[in-house]
Amino acid sequence: MSVTAGAPERVDGHPPTGPDPRRRGLAERLLAVRELSLLLALAALVLVTTLRNERFLSGQSVKDLLLGCAILVILAVGQTLVIVTRNVDLSVGSILGLVAFATGSLFLAAPGTPWPVALLLGVALGALCGVVNGGLIAVAKVPALVITLGTLYAFRGVDYYWASGRQINAADMPRSFLRLGNQTVLGVPVLFLVALVVVAVVGYYLRAYRSGRELYAIGSEPAAARLSGIPVGRRVFAVFVANGALAGLAGVLYAARFGTLDAAAGTGLELQVVAAAVVGGVAIFGGSGSAYGAALGAVLLTTIGSSLAVLRIDPFWQQAVVGALILAAIGLDRLLAVRMAARLRGRSAHGA
Amino acid sequence: MAHDSLYAAPPVGAEAEPPGAGGERGAGRLAGLRGALGSWDAAVVAALVVATLLASATVQNFATGRNVQFLLLDLVPLALLALPMTLIVITGEIDLSVASTVGLCSTLMGQMWLSSGLSLELICVLVVLLGAVLGAFNGVFVTGFGLPSLAVTIGTLALYRGLSFVVLGDQAVADFPGDWTAAAVRSIPGTSIPVAVVPVLLLALVFGVVLHATPAGRALYAMGNNDQAATFAGVSVARTKFWLFVASGAVCGLVGVFWTLRYASARGDNATGLELTVVTAVLLGGVSIFGGRGGLIGVVAGVLLLGVLRNALQLADVDANALTIVTGALLIASVVLPNAVADVRGRLHRRRQRATPVAR
């Protein structure tokens, strides 16, 4: 990277008394606002619930909560990768179900398989599903929505066909594997730690790596992305593979956590995942949002479920609240965007 | 949904063909694509005929009156919901909340029957109106606030489903009068065709005429392809879309009534997951997810094709759940094939046209 050293006599006098480059940019700060507001909402929710019933913050309850949200967090982070590029992957619930069942079948067929091998195989199977998605999208040149709607059915159908009504029970799986699903380290479930690592890695990648930034560029303005030489097709393909791999990981963890598996595992999860991302501030038409936000969205959605029970609100309200939250989130994002645009217009003056 | 997508076809102009060249050799990539899609209606109808004949010949009990009755009854909700969905997708939007709206309408119907003391006739009318209100709510968010319909209707998908559980919890209302529930599944005397098919056909006719033979229908195609040009031609894009969402909601109300009576049960989870089947049927029927292309004949044939295939395979003892492979595969084939064919044709054509290969 080379910045041409300016011919000094051409630089007119005033060095920019501009902003400190170390300071975070407005866009980033707004994003931080978005994440902060999620955290606040989450804190308020926990606070209110705890005031009502202090056991909500007891060790077991927190553990359950963390366990409950880990899988959704992983899926939401993967979905963020996809949505940021102005695509969507509706097949994640089916991939999760397929991989979960495959993992169970693996242990059934080869009981001695060490769990890390099962984990790797599961991730690989998920990635393969991602390859199918990405490949079809590249061939068909139609929106990912359509293709992944198709593979939502296809993967689930394969799952059913394979299972043909069978169920796999915890007894069929090695104890070491099942322990993975419930074990804690210093009181924190391993599953949640895995999710944290995924969030950190993807979140940091999206922020600090060139190819990560290119994903935002693609979603922000596809035509301009092409003109600036970004390999759009390759990046989008990679994103679907990565998301498939993460769904595969989630599938393996699902198997470890629940032990009892049939072909219906993860049905309908895709919309929850998209909801978590949207609530977390990932713009549905690409270009903005962060993995951290999506993860917080997933935690918030899960927590609402638990809180309602504690608050003795009819648990049937849960889904309605989720729906209202999605509408509020996209409405809020819209409002923020409009206000930011107005504010930025005011600042567009450049010193002469 | 009409927003420029990553994989949109290249700008049309770049592929335009000389007008005079017409005919066989002048048919370029674009014309090829058009041709492939233009004949899509015919292809779906042909596939439907072939599937029906094959099933009649090879699957036991397929061509019986009783089976036809069940097949058609099962298809009524899907067919009804596909009608407004077709128009909405043609304008470049989508409504994923339809199944939840059906569920909410169904539980509201149950709740009203349980506690309001109104006559069932009045309740049915109210439920359809409520459906229209729920659709209008979507419409306001999409056209009033300018939010993407995909995100909005994912939100109301969750919201309406949640509310339908709020209304009745996990209870079901099942004590509807027997003559009403029997009427929902009754056949036209002397045939095995359910009476419920008649209103479906009437509505299909109405939607078909609106889409294909009215000024409003022309406007739908125009705005789905290019809302700017439509605006310049005096089309009120936002207003039209709003009323489409209202219509979609009203049809959901109607389906809610039918569903409740047919299964004699108003439950919060009625019609769960049906939205994706509806979208699949519409896309299978040749409607472009980009908007601006497709027709009602293709969609009706698509609905029937889905129904026939699933019914036949079910009779052939294929696990009902595994049938989703068929749904998925049909959907993928319906979008991949035309593009792949056009792609190959275009490539061959260009190779013939000039010796020098042109990059990109």
Added chain:
Amino acid sequence: MSPGAPGADSAPLLVLDGVTKSFGAVAALRGVHLELHPGEAHALVGENGAGKSTLVKILAGAHAPDTGRMTLDGQPLELRGPADARAAGIAVIYQEPTLFPDLSVAENIFMGRQPLRGLRRIDTAAMNRDAERLFARLGVRIDPARPARGLSIADQQLVEIAKALSFDARILVMDEPTAALSGVEVERLFGVARSLCERGAAVLFISHRFDEVFDLCQRITVLRDGAWVSSDRAADLTVDEVVRRMVGREVSSLYPKQDAPLRDTLLEVRGLTRAGVFSDVSFSVRGGEIVALAGLVGAGRSEVARAVFGVDRYDAGEVRVAGTVLPPGSPRKAIAAGMALVPEDRRQQGLVMELSVERNATLARRRALSRLGLLLGGAERAEARRWTRRLQVKTSRLTAPVATLSGGNQQKVVLAKWLATEPRILIIDEPTRGIDVGTKAEVHRLLSELANEGLAILMISSELPEVLGMADRVLVMHEGRLVRELPRAEADETSVMFAATGQGAQA
């Protein structure tokens, strides 16, 4: 006038030879020759549709030429994509900036080339510093950390320029970069371009503003209808000579506006203002009259037309049709009042490219053609046939998608669509942009005919000969204001150009 020959004082940096490019039936470039020398600013001029933008796209690697070759430093150059062009040191500043609205200004500049620190992570601080340094060179202050969304066009243009600077381009292509810039900003831009030249880079400058062309450039290449006309030293040319070469034909013979009896005032616009776009625009058009709205690209002409027709809203002023005030913001009501707008951008605004000729031709009239709310039988077909015949649209069938037609025939379909509404007022924006000479003459004959029939016609055109040949009166806009009104007798190239470049006001 042989290609690039006169007094080339150094080996050329970049050579294009015999480059052709066609889009379907339309030949955009036909055997174009261009030589860029190090340390030289080279102007590329031509009418709209002469092929300048296509040439820019080829240099940017966005289009591949059909035939012809390019060499860089004498080595054959093949650009398989924008990335190749960038690697070859070619930076392009497009007419329309191509930024990522969601990303920060600094990221926009350095996308794909962000400065890195350990573990190949992006060094945001360094990136912002570098961006600031670039802006300092340009003498502007834009916060590198702010998102690109909401930047004014001029600021977006500056970001594009900073981007070009950042990768030390050896060849800087600027496609009408000054259209949206103020005088100070243009000076600053030229300063940067000159400093690049001094350090051995080549600049290709595309502009309609001749004062700028002669101010900046040492050499001028003229294109006409996709073909190379001449390349000469700027010092050997005059504005008149360049214009003559651009137009390349006798003006009067092509534009047959006949005098029509003037009737009542049909369109009256008073004090029309849209903040930041145009202000206090007042004029009127009478039946039988063709009034031209002239001015540079970006002067606000199309915006006035859009507001008059109701596509855009306006902040102040009123529009009257035959004395009655037209409610703002409704194209539908404008159409009902007898107004028609043939928009500037055929592809985006004029036509629904995927729909058939028939549907397009009757789109604006679909309500009037329906019986009892239904569009049955051949009503549309008959109407479409009537108008496509009158306008001699060449198409294999009326059901062919309009995208398969040539540019000229597409334009005729747009005209058919609007004439079918039987308007009293026709606003026509760039009536002959990008269509062949033969069809141009047809369109002009038609406009003249329509005026004779009593229509009031407001014509927006960037082609001077067209303006001068067709208009009874010429209104000239400059930076959002109507600055001159010239009756036919007083309108000539000099007077219109002077007014359009902002000098007319003082003249």
